[in-house]
Amino acid sequence: MANKSVVEALDKLLQDLCENKAPFGGKLIVFGGYFRQVLPVVRGGGRREQVQASLVSSHLWPYFTKVKLTENMRTRDDPGFIDYLSRIGNGKEPTNSKGQVKLSDPMIIPYTNLEDSLEALISYVYPDMDLFESSPFEMMKRSILCPKNEFVDDINSKLIES
Incomplete structure (x- = not known):
């Protein structure tokens, strides 16, 4: 999620360009995000600093119309996982000392x-590569997330080889 300063800079830019002092120069802007998943990155900052840098802490926040999605489309076929994610998000899932x-x-x-x-990870996520050749939409339901591009390149190379 973007730091609130980025959105506030966009607000000022649009006000100047449109010569209109209304938020975002009177233009309709659509933002998307889920605050439980992605807080802005603050170097050396903890949770408090991340929350303070988020859009909900901006002076613009009261001007937003908030729309809440009620169904997680990625997990709708797995109610157990939905409950698990909700427990984590609500702070109800047990944690260790850290x-x-x-x-x-x-x-x-x-x-x-x-x-x-x-290899075990790839086999778990993509158990039958032949299935994906005949039904590419099945592959779109699966993904491996990586923190660095070099890992993505390694995994992609292995997938192409198989």
Whole structure:
């Protein structure tokens, strides 16, 4: 999610360009996001600083019309996972002394070594590559998220090879 200063700068820019002192120069702007998933990055900052940098802390927040989505489309076929995500979001899922949620064993692919563990992950997420050739939309329902582009490149190379 963008830092509130970015949105506030956009507000000032549009006011200047449109010569209109209404928020965002009177233009309709649509923002999307889920505050439980993505807080703005604040170097060296903790949760408090992240919340203060978020859009909800901006002087513009009262001008927004908030629309809440009620169904998680990505997990609608897995009610157990929906409940799990809700418990985490509501702070009801048990945590360790560091405040970290412990994942259940079925959610974990044990690490043996880099090569074998990566193969196990790919096999779990994409169990039947032949199925995806005949039905590419099945592949669109699956993804592996990576923190760095180099990991994405490694996984993509392995998928292309198979």
